[in-house]
Amino acid sequence: MVTGKGAKDAADDASESAAHAGKQAGNAARQAGDSKTLETVGRWGFFFSGLLHVLIGLLALRIGFGGSGGNADQTGALAEIAGKPGGAAVLWVAVCAFFALGLWQVTEILFGARAAKDREKLKHRAKSLGQAIVYFALGSSALTFALGGSKDSGKQSSGVSAQLMQSTAGKGVLIVGGAIILGVGVYYVVKGLRQKHREQLKDTSSTLGRTVVWLGTIGYPAKGVALGVVGILFAFAAITADPKKAQGIDAAVKTLGSSPAGSVLLIIVGLGVIVFGLYLMGRTKTGKM
Template identity: 45%
Template sequence: MPDTNPAQAPATRSPSASSDNSSSTLGRIAQNSVFERFARTGFIMSGIVHLLIGYIAIRIAFGGGGGAADQSGAMAELAAKPGGTVALWIGVVAFVLMALWRVAEAVLGSASKPDADGTMHQVIDRIKAFSVGVVYFAFALSALGFARGHGKSSGGQNAGLTARVMQHTAGTIALIIGGLIIIAIGGYHVYKGASRNFLDDLEGATSALVRRLGMIGYIAKGLAVAAVGALVILAAIQSKPDKATGLDGAFKTLGAQPYGVVLLVVAGLGIITYGLYSFAMARYVKM
């Protein structure tokens, strides 16, 4: 008669148990103090990038040389400085860890907002976390390219991709929809700044200076992002892919308007303000 003693029966692991263990492991990694410190460095690197973008925009306003007023231009500027390559390699690691943290939030939900689990609000938060994670992975790839000396202009890449997509009617429609989504993202940044909802992302007592930096920075970045979306739609409607050159194109279009110098300086200062606020996020953001 076969032995049916439950104590001697081989243990089996259900798929849900394996999934729970994987989530638990991911959660432990995301909450690891060393991981957290390096991930927070991503905010510092993001701040540096935004400072350089704002500086380039102001330099363009006064006719002070070339350079792209976008992420790739900022990294090219950094690479040309003494110690810039080392900073870019640090940025690669920081951006990757920041991206992994956001992906962990997308999978597990925000550790700082546990009460929202299971609600539609939490679903939206997870989608946003995943989207931000993708952005940081893109930052990491861009930083890697410039650290290795093979960086490329994101504006040129955007225009090339737009040209390929516009070869089909469905692609043009997709571009218009994408442009509207980008405008919506920009609008959300403006709302987040104007309503001061960004304060929900912070922990501890924050100064009035941090609150002002966040409000101005989010509004300025939101307007810049919305302008990028408008250029994407314009490029699709007019069948001119060279207009869809991202943030650099948005800044240069702004500079070509009446009072363009003033507008470009204000926009550059706004992006610099967001960069300064990024430094504050490295200290105060909930993780």
């Protein structure tokens, strides 16, 4: 028969065991975050993200010069890679790199907030969460193409938008989402112009480091303009009940192209997005992890 004291001792032992197991799991996660292998593979996530931006910029330029550019977004860029000799192998490397970078961001959410103030810690974790979602989404998209599949992110966005437009609340969600994307675009513009991206770099004094700084100074505002147009289109899609306008970067590019002086704007934005891609590639070597 178990006495009251015996039951208490058993409960204490169970609690200590659970705490020990939790501590071991935490240590394992910290070690994963500090892993040189994870860091090395994760750095290649920056490279492939940069490669996608370069391809998106080239697709935008193709449209700007009057050609048929296909989808000027990440799925269009992945399709370009998949269609080249050896493209499948490149995509598999990209899958590993994107998921590694996403996993590294997860460790940042759990253990990377070293700021002294709680508000700064919350901001750091929120930023890491957003980046983790982005890189896992890129990894999933790359995996789809690596397995021989394909998808159209623009049509997916349009389909979701059409469903949301069936209700007033859904339209409100689209408008709020558009405002958030517009806000991120403005943030990118300000970040580039004020060179806040220097904080992401461990090397800003060497020739390569200074070059990467200036690539970011030009690239961030260009990416911000593209995101700003996306945000405006999402809100406008809700107001006009036209889900075709809510198709992400591809819709933004084609909207710019159809505006007065559209070809010139597309060429400028396309070049800017390419520069942003080169900045991300430069982070492979000079960025902090």
